[in-house]
Amino acid sequence: MKLYLVTSNENKLREISLLLPDGIELESIEAVASHRDIIEDSPTFLGNSVKKIEAYMDLGVPLLADDSGLVIDSLGGFPGVNSARFMEGSSYFGKMSAILDRMENEQERTARFICAALFYDPSNHSLLGVEGKVDGTIAKGISGTGGFGYDPIFIPQGYSDTFAVLGDSVKGRLSHRATAFRRLFSLVCLCNEKA
Ligand code: ITT
16 A cells, blocks of 8 residues: 655654555655645644644545644643744754753653654544653753754653754654654555555
């Protein structure tokens, strides 16, 4: 079965491609349709994920979507659903520096990445949704070159380096996205077997 991921973020496509079970292939939606602007103004990750699916439902192909972000407790959940739009146009180095400045004297550094993942089956118009999360803390500085986005400031629980230092093998085991899509793929396979 071929699934189409609604994203313009190549890093998501790469990370999810590493998780595919036998029998499932993945392509970017932009391989079969031109880019469509999606207004991600829902207050929840799930709500924004639904908007991504709705934007391409008319194509009649099986779709996947991922809405995700970094939630920092001492900043009241910021940047949360606004993780991509916060300081839009600035580099991630600039965004991470701004966050670290805001947390300069903060001892409470707990945070988590959250991912709401959805599968849309056009044969019966059904949606399957799951959420994945990974707990951790915000580092005191920016380090590492792996991953993307806020990976250079996020230290997953049980480790002392950031996701960007730890690299794909650790991130692929622990991350919010890996947890969500492993669950989602097992549900999709289960539904396929029963169909
Ligand atoms: P699409 O909407 O096109 O899928 P996007 O990058 O805009 O791509 P989101 O709307 O889900 O995706 O925003 C997620 C943002 O949260 C993303 O741009 C990063 O800033 C951050 N983020 C999400 N997952 C992350 C991860 O695994 N590592 C680091 N940062 C992440």
